[in-house]
Amino acid sequence: MKKLILATLAVVALTTQFASASQKKKVMIIGMDGVRSDALQAASTPNIDELIATGFYTYDSWHLGYTVSGPSWSAMFTGVWHQKNGVTDNSYAGSNFGQYPYYPHRAKEVKPNLYAVQIVDWAPMSTQVTNEGFDQKIVRTENDVTAVANAAITQLQNANLDAITVYFAKVDNMGHGSGFSPSNPIYMAAIHEVDSAIGRVMAALHARPNYANEDWLVLICTDHGGVGTSHGGNSDNERHIWWIGSGNNVSRKQLVALQDPGSYLMPANPVNPVLLAKTPVQSDIAVTAIHHLLSDDLDSAGFAQKRQQWDLDGKSWLDSLRTTSDPVDTSHPPTAIGKTNLPSMDIKVYPNPSSGWTSLWFDGGKGNKEVSCQVYDVTGKLVLQAGPSAMVSQYRMNVDLSPLPAGQYFVRIYADDKIATKPVILHHQ
Ligand SMILES: [Zn+2]
Secondary structure (H helix, E strand, O other), X not given: OOOOOHHHHHHHHHHHXXXXXXXXXXXXXXXXXXXXXXHHHHOOOHHHHHHHHOXXXXXXXXXXXXXXXXXXXXXXXXXXXXXXXXXXXXOOOXXXXXXXXXXXXHHHHHOOOOOEEEEEOOOHHHHOOOOXXXXXXXXXXXXXXXXXXXXXXXXXOOOOOOEEEEEEOHHHHHHHHHOOOOXXXXXXXXXXXXXXXXXXXXXXXXXXXXXXXXXXXXXXXXXXXXXXXXXXXXXXXXXXXXXXXXXXXOOOEEOOOOOOOOOOOOOOOOOOHHHHHHOOOOHHHHHHHHHHHOOOOOOHHHXXXXXXXXXXXXXXXXXXXXXXXXXXXXXXXXXXXXXXXXXXXXXXXXXXXXXXXXXXXXXXXXXXXXXXXXXXXXXXXEEEEEOXXXXXXXXXXXXXXXXXXXXXXXXXXXXXXXXXXXXXXXOOO
């Protein structure tokens, strides 16, 4: 989970004001195969957390089709669902990339000189896909996270690079091996490993000699979750996914509590177009990427025309990515911190409002061997952590909120495998 990054937020607020049309528009799509939404939230991912800190994101995206790699990545990279791109399994049999090509191909129809690269460690994504518009397709040994990251770092040294897809298969393979679950340490370790690789790739991006004159949109996504050691079905654990858009010119915002818009494969839960319009979904990835790459060439009307001409299913989130955050609902915790399977307990927070120190009073049962506390802001961002530590007396934990700006927060306490979340107001005196 993330550490306090107030300094980062201050920098974001400044850079957001300097979104410049003169910066060259570039896109990086980072794919992590098979990462459940609850696992991402539970994992220690400092590098992804940095992207979220400058990001527009949701932990409540939903899969609308086959929860299998081939069809899912095809939807993400073409901007259309399986009914159009034709991919319904990992053989890619029946694909229709001629009519519905990948995002670099579409962007090059307007800007032929774009330079695009793909790096994957799952060969079918390279060998079974045609007409995709990549100038280079690099395949590394499956599960070799380091090799994928190293190839990306090399490509990022090319000043002419405009679009890059970086794909990591390992988390999915660990899920198949021993379980798609936040409680499986092998699965979680793979998420941590990919997060570290993403940190190295992002450092290479920031080190580009002309970075100050570039406007990179980084989109990070997964293709499906999993249940037990498999996926492909319609359970929530397979369909509940996440979506991050990040960049120096992206406003920070979390879309919370998005309702399931349904699936094309679930007659009992058909796609609801009203919910779909509000939810970032896989086919939106390509459309948002194309929109960003072409945003200096096409105005909104021009892009809308292209989207229609290309018969794209996905919608562009570019305008939302660049719009100042909506007011946040502070009446209840955001879903990012609201989801847990642990039994709840009652706590009292006193004093509340607090001017710095506050105490969490609770009855955790037999002895509270391990007690810890996390403090989230109203967007669900973790801003403080305490414990497990010696500050704990038997039924009380003291927490110092004074490093935080005044405002509303949510405190969450874990004790004896029970959990409680309460709002708390901080006033500085
Ligand atoms: Zn997959």
